[in-house]
Amino acid sequence: MTYSRTLTGAVAGLALLMTGTVVSAETLFWSTQARPAEERQAMRDGVLDKFGSEVDYQPNENGPWLTRLQAELKANDGTIGLLGGLHGELAALSADDLVDLDTLGLSADSGTFNELAKLGAENMQYIPWMQASYIMAANKKALEHLPEGADINALTYDQLIEWAANVHEAEGRPKFGFPAGPKGLKHRFFQGYLYPSYTDGVVRTFASDKAVTAWEKFRELWEHTNPASTNFSFLQEQLLSEDVWIAFDHTSRLAQAFNERPDDFVAFPAPAGPEGRGFMPVLAGIAIPRTAPDMDAAKSLVAYLLEPETQIATLKATNFFPVVAVELPDDLPPAVKASGEAIAKMSSAPDANPGLLPAGLGDMGGDFNRVFVDTFERIVLAGQPIERVLEDQKRRLATIMERSGAPCWAPDAPSDGPCPVE
């Protein structure tokens, strides 16, 4: 009892100490990115340590991240100096709560990213910070099972299915891996890869005949997918444990595999469907909440993060690529090299069909993702008839589009007003 009391006292003392440090001139960088312990440490020791003054880098899950931010906004009194998050997370905030950042004169090289960063308002609400994408990775042992005549850098979905089937047959168990776990990014595969590749759209074509084909194909692929995929969220783990030989995931969620055993794995572009090779970027941004305690410090931190050297350090720390032009050094980690090449091949492919991140959904981004996750769970896991599920989910999708008023984004054809579900 006395022991636990001492412990409580120590913890309380520590808590006091920590609140004490907040008062000092440190800038609190409140982020949803680089959460794994190694990345967090790398952000602190490799990226932010060279900034002139102290930065307290605190990554958190989206939920707690937002809760604290909203509490500070409501109280009109903040400790958070700088926000880091994905485009979708920042888009869920109200533009009034973020400081306009045009005056900094900073932007990404991509005009599309800069446009996205306005969040539908007149001015830049956040500054693009770093980018990534989703790619495929495979164990080299799987390569001998590639279908005849198939080029790993220009696969089609049919070839991928055949390849996965060959591996399945040869090994006696399914070895394709898909991030369908609770924290997995499965919805991005449907929004940015499967739908664009098969229907040349996401919203308009949600319940089209082509979409039915897409889901039929995905069901075929699922036959050769490790059924434990519903627990997989970071495919690097399963690649390393060899539960999976071929995988689709976010570049930074595959990085560990390449870094630990660079000679065992290959990275390659996502496959193509009848409407081209659909793929989608991941964009993270930095923003300043209106309640930031030290505006100048926050702004100079934004400028520091966009400097080429910082962007390269960030790339090494997080496996997220720079958004400004930089000269990449030779000593990059294997994962960065592998995924960088795969992304380059994907975007320069003759049949490339790049999609954009969902924009204009505001705080309905979660609902939008849920439509795709639910469709997957019902069609693939519960085995419900495709047409019926699509008809049913279509109504939910239409409601979300109308309520948020989001216009269509590529590859959907542009729309006046909310993007219609056809």
Next chain:
Amino acid sequence: MNVRYLPYLLILPVTLFLCLFFIYPFVLVSQQAFSGPEGPTLEHFREVVSYWKFPISLQNTLLLAAVVVPIQLALSLLMATMVSRMGKGRDLVLYVWTIPLGISDLAAGIIWLAIFEQSGFLNSMLYGIGAVSEPVNFLSYQNPAIVFLAIVLAEVWRATAIMLVILVAGIGLIPKEYYEAAEVFGASPWKRFVKITLPLLRPSLQTALVLRVILAFEVFAVVAALGGTLFPVLMSETYAYQFDLLNSNAAAAMALIILGISIVSTIVILRALRVPKGARV
């Protein structure tokens, strides 16, 4: 000071604490659940109830409680009677049995995940003794029964001790004279258990069951660790509304639905195990 007021003074801090950190947030949550853009509304309730996963998660939650609680009740009664008859080593046994209580439920879920995983202990063992030729994937969407079983096991392991502690205290309160008298009349141990222990244990059983059943409706971390999204329960849906969909109103509505279920079950238990006033020890 007037001794009459002392009890009130002593419970004042706790009352204030509860008002501030329970009643006040509760009022806020209820407001959130019923408030819409155009005044009071039931829209949020309609929204969460009409979602296709709601009936599944409700069914899963009730089923889990219906299976887990009776097993725990039986086990904790058995363990409590065993402990109460022990002399030496009683404390040690009690401590060991209550270890799972000291572990957070997420950690408990992860421990059981380490057992049931494809590369987990159970598979290594089965493989080691040659029972399976390759690791079996127990926790997959293809084996919902095994997922359910794993969750039941983890819950029983984790939360039986909370009932045990209450029942051990309750048994300690039963006067020894009753047992001595029963023994004089030649009552068998089973008869003594049914005729003396059980009836006199009612107040403790009440408390233990109410606590346990309410906790069963709030089950979350263990299910999340073992079942992921394969086994939706009310609490995981509430979490999804709050943190994935950023829809606090719907999450508040879900929370009130869980509260409603908890209140109903509490009343049922209190009624069923009521101790007549004259019969209280």
